[in-house]
Amino acid sequence: MSLDSHSSDPMNPGLVERKFKVIGSRVARPDGVDKVTGRARFGADASAPGQLVGLVLRSPHAHAQIVKIDTKAAEKLPGVKAVITSVDLPDYTNGDRSMLDILENCMARKKALYDGHAVAAVAAIDAATARKALALINVTYKILPHVTDVDEALKHTAPIIHDHIFTEGTPQKSEMPSNQNKHASYGHGDVEQGLKEADVVISRSFKTEQTHQGYIEPHSCLASVSPDGAAEMWVCTQGHFVYRNQCAILLGLDANKLRVTSSEIGGGFGGKTHIWAEPLALALSRKANRPVKLTMSREEVFRCTGPTSSTSIDVKLGVKKDGTITAAFAELRYHGGAFPSTWAELGAQTAFACYDLKNVQTISKDVVVNRPKTAAYRAPSAPMAAFAVENAMDEAAKAIGMDPLDFRIKNAAKEGTKSSYGPVYGPIGIGPTLMAAKNHPHMKAPLGKNQGRGVACGFWFNFGGQTCVDVNITPDGNVTIAQGTIDVGGSRASIAMAVAEELGVTYDHVRSTIADTSSLGHNDMTDGSRGTFSTSMAAIFATRNAITVLRNRAAKTWEINVDDVEWKDGSAHPIGKGHGNLAPLSLKDLAAGAGNTGGPIAGHAEITADNAGVSFGTHIADVETDPETGRSLIKRYTVIQDAGKAMHPSYVEGQYQGGAVQGIGWALNEEYVYGKDGRLQNAAFLDYRIPVCSDLPFIDTQILEIPNPNHPYGVRGVGETSIVPPLAAVSIAVTNSTGVRQTHIPMSPPRVLKSIQDAKAK
Amino acid sequence: MALSHIIHLWGALRPFADGAPTISVSASTIRELFRILTEKYPGMEPHIKRGVAVSINGQIYRDQWDTPLPQGAEIYLLQRIPGG
Numbered sequence: 001m002s003l004d005s006h007s008s009d010p011m012n013p014g015l016v017e018r019k020f021k022v023i024g025s026r027v028a029r030p031d032g033v034d035k036v037t038g039r040a041r042f043g044a045d046a047s048a049p050g051q052l053v054g055l056v057l058r059s060p061h062a063h064a065q066i067v068k069i070d071t072k073a074a075e076k077l078p079g080v081k082a083v084i085t086s087v088d089l090p091d092y093t094n095g096d097r098s099m100l101d102i103l104e105n106c107m108a109r110k111k112a113l114y115d116g117h118a119v120a121a122v123a124a125i126d127a128a129t130a131r132k133a134l135a136l137i138n139v140t141y142k143i144l145p146h147v148t149d150v151d152e153a154l155k156h157t158a159p160i161i162h163d164h165i166f167t168e169g170t171p172q173k174s175e176m177p178s179n180q181n182k183h184a185s186y187g188h189g190d191v192e193q194g195l196k197e198a199d200v201v202i203s204r205s206f207k208t209e210q211t212h213q214g215y216i217e218p219h220s221c222l223a224s225v226s227p228d229g230a231a232e233m234w235v236c237t238q239g240h241f242v243y244r245n246q247c248a249i250l251l252g253l254d255a256n257k258l259r260v261t262s263s264e265i266g267g268g269f270g271g272k273t274h275i276w277a278e279p280l281a282l283a284l285s286r287k288a289n290r291p292v293k294l295t296m297s298r299e300e301v302f303r304c305t306g307p308t309s310s311t312s313i314d315v316k317l318g319v320k321k322d323g324t325i326t327a328a329f330a331e332l333r334y335h336g337g338a339f340p341s342t343w344a345e346l347g348a349q350t351a352f353a354c355y356d357l358k359n360v361q362t363i364s365k366d367v368v369v370n371r372p373k374t375a376a377y378r379a380p381s382a383p384m385a386a387f388a389v390e391n392a393m394d395e396a397a398k399a400i401g402m403d404p405l406d407f408r409i410k411n412a413a414k415e416g417t418k419s420s421y422g423p424v425y426g427p428i429g430i431g432p433t434l435m436a437a438k439n440h441p442h443m444k445a446p447l448g449k450n451q452g453r454g455v456a457c458g459f460w461f462n463f464g465g466q467t468c469v470d471v472n473i474t475p476d477g478n479v480t481i482a483q484g485t486i487d488v489g490g491s492r493a494s495i496a497m498a499v500a501e502e503l504g505v506t507y508d509h510v511r512s513t514i515a516d517t518s519s520l521g522h523n524d525m526t527d528g529s530r531g532t533f534s535t536s537m538a539a540i541f542a543t544r545n546a547i548t549v550l551r552n553r554a555a556k557t558w559e560i561n562v563d564d565v566e567w568k569d570g571s572a573h574p575i576g577k578g579h580g581n582l583a584p585l586s587l588k589d590l591a592a593g594a595g596n597t598g599g600p601i602a603g604h605a606e607i608t609a610d611n612a613g614v615s616f617g618t619h620i621a622d623v624e625t626d627p628e629t630g631r632s633l634i635k636r637y638t639v640i641q642d643a644g645k646a647m648h649p650s651y652v653e654g655q656y657q658g659g660a661v662q663g664i665g666w667a668l669n670e671e672y673v674y675g676k677d678g679r680l681q682n683a684a685f686l687d688y689r690i691p692v693c694s695d696l697p698f699i700d701t702q703i704l705e706i707p708n709p710n711h712p713y714g715v716r717g718v719g720e721t722s723i724v725p726p727l728a729a730v731s732i733a734v735t736n737s738t739g740v741r742q743t744h745i746p747m748s749p750p751r752v753l754k755s756i757q758d759a760k761a762k
Numbered sequence: 763m764a765l766s767h768i769i770h771l772w773g774a775l776r777p778f779a780d781g782a783p784t785i786s787v788s789a790s791t792i793r794e795l796f797r798i799l800t801e802k803y804p805g806m807e808p809h810i811k812r813g814v815a816v817s818i819n820g821q822i823y824r825d826q827w828d829t830p831l832p833q834g835a836e837i838y839l840l841q842r843i844p845g846g
Binding site for chain 1 (some may be wrong): 770772773774777781810811817819820821822823824825826829836838840841843844845846
């Protein structure tokens, strides 16, 4: 693999210089027509002869012991074919606590741990019968004290949710069960000394509320278990191989007997990386001996799938008057819902990753509370940490009379910087995104009355993972690809583009589909911004293997040595002496003759695409806040991010815009509201408000292309970083529009109005 | 012969090495490193089973255990990163 060289100056690296024919163009998306005409099949569109309707009975209590579940009346109801409880999901996890946690989240065992926790499920001939059956299930609960706030859960007076959780990672081994499942710290240098050296010390506390990914398509699956033990499942997911593996473990099946086919996906953003109701559908089908379709309602999606953590973060920054940061400290407290997690630790790793710091320390406390198990949400944990840190950066810059953007440029991490989470950076893109922001026309545009501008940076790791791809040449000389990573953000187009680029054919000759779990080796999920990065790499290698086959077939046809065959521009060409009269053989020619030269022509590659390279972005937000109501509107928004090489710029821009919009919703409106009874109060889109088009301006984007040396084309993952800066950029803009530092996300109108009134009262 | 490396531990692993931020290990690959860590510091084994990422000169490896550990490399153990 070779890449074009680029400048070693991290503030001004060269752009990708390689000339591509297909990569970088804006080809038509292969799923576009089907999606706009309603032909595309999503999770709930699957059906099977004789299928039953599955419904789930959920706990109305935030924390309760399950004393007894009486299902007799439900089972006797005509039309009911199966009723299951945890008894029907025995523990096959063989001591794997993390898998047991997944099982317990799918179906409560001894205790209901949050409002909405599944306690039983039914399969019936129709939805009405299933609903009647749910009403006939009698659950006897013993209600226990609950805690839903992350800081409250850490108090010694808080009810202990699990007696098997002892805090991991503390210097002394924990002797008592705790709601803090993990403690971790990162950093280097001497923060106390750094604070002593500072001219100004900024110290602030921040809170962010729990949000949901808000994907439009609810979870849905159709499960069919045969009496011979073989099973099939059709499901919307970000990772059908992982769903296959985990469901097989929980159901006691061999993985090869469970074939999972993924549907089109109506959004996931991390929420469809976990299994939720799928094991229940399989268990119902197994018991009923009929296919069972289980589709969540929107209320269920909110109450019992995986929102993000709510957080509480303290930040301290020490700064000299010349803009040098002498010390940086943060303590981050995140909850994982009712199950152990490492979300706070991720926040601790990412919090100060944009900056070059001599003295830095982050401490993380991961906490369990009586809320649904949290899941990843696009660059998980980083947006909340960036919200706190970037606000402290903004406040520190203003305290020393320095432009906040110049302050960030002065302290930006660069090649050779020891990162706040440990390793030394190679070439990175934070400097270029900041410089692009400084030079962007947006920064020079005038602001109106009650308007403010905010700038913020963000970091995300990115990763690769296990991936395999088949490339097959059809008998007519076209190309099909079988990929195992779910196409969430356009990877089918990008993968087809990579194969076309390698083969030297046009994009319309190549088509990629998502293979089911019995047709390819294991593929990791589409998460961590890995889909296009890792799958395109596997596809490139698979195509190169296919080209080797093609050259061999040409050599056989010409009866010459394979070393005398070159693949160029979609055809085999003879090279060397004595072959001058041989006309090139096209892909079509070779495909037509494949039966006489060795059979079908194909290429396969399996890789572990490690070493994806870290990602940075800088956002600029203009906000207008009504001082009478506290309502804030986004007036202008710009995303600047490094894509390595943008394979399909429209998809990259879409990722940047989508992340920004989700972050804007998180910043201004979205919030899980729990009552004192520990029940979720707003499990519907009417009460949980995500931004719609009329709330937003066009989101402007600027793609920087700083090649990733660890990908054949220089590609970098782009799906997640764009959600990291918006909470900070928007909150800084509101701070500037109101004159009051905003420290609590979301900045809903009542919360902003109160902050203005409180400031006036001081 | 395996080279000796300084291995930087993140906070959650330090209690298993008496609080030390770094330990010295002779290993040629990530696989050998994990094997030795499991033998010498049994408390680390559950973490390694759950997934530990290894940063080698700033490049993060999550899965490729055949990756060599070059002489003089900066090596950090990090929690395995999940994504959304």
